[in-house]
Amino acid sequence: MIQYLNFFKKPQGAAYLFILPACVILLIFTVIPLLATLVISVLKMDIFLKGASYSGMDNFQKLWGDERYWNAMKNTFYFTFVQMPLQIMLALVVAVFVSANTLFRKILRTVFFLPFVCSLTAIAIVWSFLLDPQTGMYTHYLDVIGLPRLEFLRDPQLAMPSIIVMTVWRNFGYSMIILIAGIQSIPQSYYEAAQIDGASKLKQFSNITIPMLIPALSFCVITTTISALQVFDQIFVTTQGGPLYKTETVVNYVYNTGFKLAPFDLGYASAISVSLLVVIMVITLSMNHFFLKKETTDVL
Amino acid sequence: MTIVPRKKAFNILVYILLVSMLFALTACGGNNTPKSGTDKTVTEPKQPSTDTPATDKAEKTPEKKVTVSFWNGFTGPDGDLLKQIVDEYNQNNTDNVEVKMDIMPWDQLFQKLPPSIATQTGPNLVAMWPGAARPYIENKTFLPLDDFFTVTGTDKAGFTESSLEFGQGRTGTQYMLPMQTNGIYLFWNKKLFKDAGLDPEKAPATLDELAEFAAKITDASKNQFGMALPVKGSPLHFIPFLKGNGGDVVDTANLKSVLNSPENIATLTWLQDLAKNKKVSPGGATGADMDKLMMSGQLGMFITGPWLVGGLKANNIDFGVSVPPAGSKSQFIEVDGIGFSVPDGTTEEQKNAAYMFIKYWSSEEIVKKWSLANGFPPFLEKVLNDPEIQADPIVSAMSAMGSTGEPFLKGLITADRINNDVLWPMIEAVQAGQNVADVVKKASDDIDEILKTEP
Numbered sequence A: 001m002i003q004y005l006n007f008f009k010k011p012q013g014a015a016y017l018f019i020l021p022a023c024v025i026l027l028i029f030t031v032i033p034l035l036a037t038l039v040i041s042v043l044k045m046d047i048f049l050k051g052a053s054y055s056g057m058d059n060f061q062k063l064w065g066d067e068r069y070w071n072a073m074k075n076t077f078y079f080t081f082v083q084m085p086l087q088i089m090l091a092l093v094v095a096v097f098v099s100a101n102t103l104f105r106k107i108l109r110t111v112f113f114l115p116f117v118c119s120l121t122a123i124a125i126v127w128s129f130l131l132d133p134q135t136g137m138y139t140h141y142l143d144v145i146g147l148p149r150l151e152f153l154r155d156p157q158l159a160m161p162s163i164i165v166m167t168v169w170r171n172f173g174y175s176m177i178i179l180i181a182g183i184q185s186i187p188q189s190y191y192e193a194a195q196i197d198g199a200s201k202l203k204q205f206s207n208i209t210i211p212m213l214i215p216a217l218s219f220c221v222i223t224t225t226i227s228a229l230q231v232f233d234q235i236f237v238t239t240q241g242g243p244l245y246k247t248e249t250v251v252n253y254v255y256n257t258g259f260k261l262a263p264f265d266l267g268y269a270s271a272i273s274v275s276l277l278v279v280i281m282v283i284t285l286s287m288n289h290f291f292l293k294k295e296t297t298d299v300l
Numbered sequence B: 001m002t003i004v005p006r007k008k009a010f011n012i013l014v015y016i017l018l019v020s021m022l023f024a025l026t027a028c029g030g031n032n033t034p035k036s037g038t039d040k041t042v043t044e045p046k047q048p049s050t051d052t053p054a055t056d057k058a059e060k061t062p063e064k065k066v067t068v069s070f071w072n073g074f075t076g077p078d079g080d081l082l083k084q085i086v087d088e089y090n091q092n093n094t095d096n097v098e099v100k101m102d103i104m105p106w107d108q109l110f111q112k113l114p115p116s117i118a119t120q121t122g123p124n125l126v127a128m129w130p131g132a133a134r135p136y137i138e139n140k141t142f143l144p145l146d147d148f149f150t151v152t153g154t155d156k157a158g159f160t161e162s163s164l165e166f167g168q169g170r171t172g173t174q175y176m177l178p179m180q181t182n183g184i185y186l187f188w189n190k191k192l193f194k195d196a197g198l199d200p201e202k203a204p205a206t207l208d209e210l211a212e213f214a215a216k217i218t219d220a221s222k223n224q225f226g227m228a229l230p231v232k233g234s235p236l237h238f239i240p241f242l243k244g245n246g247g248d249v250v251d252t253a254n255l256k257s258v259l260n261s262p263e264n265i266a267t268l269t270w271l272q273d274l275a276k277n278k279k280v281s282p283g284g285a286t287g288a289d290m291d292k293l294m295m296s297g298q299l300g301m302f303i304t305g306p307w308l309v310g311g312l313k314a315n316n317i318d319f320g321v322s323v324p325p326a327g328s329k330s331q332f333i334e335v336d337g338i339g340f341s342v343p344d345g346t347t348e349e350q351k352n353a354a355y356m357f358i359k360y361w362s363s364e365e366i367v368k369k370w371s372l373a374n375g376f377p378p379f380l381e382k383v384l385n386d387p388e389i390q391a392d393p394i395v396s397a398m399s400a401m402g403s404t405g406e407p408f409l410k411g412l413i414t415a416d417r418i419n420n421d422v423l424w425p426m427i428e429a430v431q432a433g434q435n436v437a438d439v440v441k442k443a444s445d446d447i448d449e450i451l452k453t454e455p
Helices: A002-009 A011-040 A058-064 A067-098 A103-117 A120-130 A137-144 A159-184 A188-196 A201-212 A214-229 A233-238 A250-260 A266-299 B006-028 B077-092 B106-118 B130-138 B148-152 B161-165 B190-195 B207-217 B239-244 B262-277 B287-295 B308-314 B348-361 B364-374 B387-391 B393-399 B415-431 B436-451
Strands: B066-072 B097-103 B125-128 B177-183 B185-189 B225-227 B299-304 B319-322 B333-341
Touching: A002 A011, A011 A266, A058 A266, A067 A103, A067 A159, A067 A214, A067 A250, A067 A266, A103 A159, A120 A137, A120 A159, A120 A233, A159 A214, A159 A233, A188 A201, A201 A214, A214 A266, A233 A250, A250 A266, A250 B106, B066 B106, B066 B348, B077 B097, B077 B308, B077 B348, B077 B364, B097 B348, B106 B125, B106 B130, B125 B130, B125 B348, B130 B333, B130 B415, B148 B348, B161 B177, B161 B333, B185 B190, B190 B207, B190 B299, B207 B225, B207 B262, B207 B299, B239 B262, B239 B333, B262 B415, B262 B436, B287 B299, B287 B308, B319 B393, B333 B348, B348 B364, B364 B387, B387 B393, B415 B436
Parallel strands: B066 B097, B066 B125, B225 B299
Antiparallel strands: B125 B333, B177 B333, B185 B299, B185 B319
8 A cells, every 4th residue: 555655656656646637527528428429329229218229330321321411521521621721821821920029919919819718609699690681790881882781691602601711710819829839939040041041031931930830730730620520519509500401510410310309319420420530530640640741751 | 743744744735635626526527406396395385376276176285395397498578477477376376386497498498308307307397399299209208198187177178179189199198288379370560561552451361462462562672571481490481381272291191291292392483483583581581580570670471470479569560460371272370389298207296286287377367368468379268258368459360260270290200300301491492492393302202201200
């Protein structure tokens, strides 16, 4: 007993005690639900937990022929691979501009970061008011300048782009902060040497800033991609997956299948979740491999 | 006194802190609230109230007060009246029953209810519409309530037939008791009618008149629309059109879709013209958007339920209400409502206590009060003929449904799914300009797929 207690007195032993609370939370709210989802995905089960039975791969087979599932997956990919590059590019451009430590630029950093600290649900509600074709402020100003009142969230062609713009506006501040930290860690001597060699600002940016930012960029790209693939809140609040299922993403479909409408098929909803998990894992590992390779190549 | 070395004392402090954090975490997840509906407190019996009906064949009044937890979604102005009625019952009843009401938005109620029933922490009484109740009825999560009339001595014949019908399963078992009933009516803005040169006292009687009036009222320059054609979040406004023109959606006897018919395609083509070409309605708008437009005086006509009445009166809109226009073959009025149900997990004592409250709710005084305040037609025959009810132009107009009122997709447990997954997307596609025949065929096939899951 004393031996064990002595172990916890050493720094490496004490470390385990310090991370124990976080591990317990992770276990209860992430690991156990994940394992439960994997189990439920092979069951035929509804939300009332009555009469659950083993169904093997039936739920996964159902996915292949489900048009609505593939539509949701397509919408999810559309959202992710438009929103993520837009957000990163905007964050990078703004980060370069506000990375200098002047008072004005520090204030700008705060202003750009502010939307990120607001609740996504609250932001989505406000944006749905602003974009309302009858009563919205943005549509009113379109009318004032002689343009037609666009039905942003009701037009099948404009609904997803509107949600993408809202999400980029809300999230780019977070990526910007990470990239600013990365930019500020680049030694000035590199830029000075490049200036002496006659490199333009653009050349300095592409040959010094970008390569040195690979670790920060990879973090931003991967985390933004994971978050975008799981998009739910803003779609639930604004369009509920409409119009004509043009904004229904995989997580929205999971919610609608398992929790919103009869027969509250938790088994099938869990199977959809598992398929999304696999997609996210594959994309994340691929991106990780790509950026690791890039980092190593640039170092060499 | 033994002096503890400083480093050892610090280590002991750290261990105590960590252990207490662990205990705090495990304590956080506990649910310390008592199981709903099981609170029993002993109180002195109240004085008899004149509000409850005279005849009473109820079981012997329980010695201890029985608490009934009641969930519903009346978050609007009618919720205030509901709270008042429940408070009055709690203060004055001699049944030794206390109703603890929990009002929440409907979507929150539907999210909370299934897991709460599954974990035996659900309410003892819940109010919802029949379409939403079907899955619970099907998997026996809602208890049969046929014994309500014998237990409480309430006269079943005093209820309107349609009010009991909507709460029955396909075999006729009573799973819901009426809380309120309503039809789906045509509301029109008299001022907009007058401004468009129409008779403000005369609602359109046929679908052709409806289209004509809607086109006359629509004025894009004023952001004014003739007719509400929502794409979700509202009663299905197009069902009177389909059925009135001789079409239908589901053959409930044979559990087969009959949506794909020439009559329905013709009706929906007419509707598409109204939406896409004549632009009588804002595109892609929901029921809530239409409510706002109607209450701000920018909408000429809206086929919806009586819940609009309070908002129209509050916004001083001069409006009329009538049955929806007739089609070429008949006139159809959808009857709907909200009923009381008792979920599984409720004890016999709590169920009987819930019956006492429902009996109070179904008294002539309360039915009349609810009807006059909210504009819903009463579900008791005697109250229908009450002079005060007859004198109210809105309520009496709504009560005059005659034999044309009937529930839509009666008895189907997949009714809500058919409405939300098929019919609303279908109407959205039609109003967006897609090929009507293709859309109807796909919708019909989808309905058949869903109907295969009917037991």
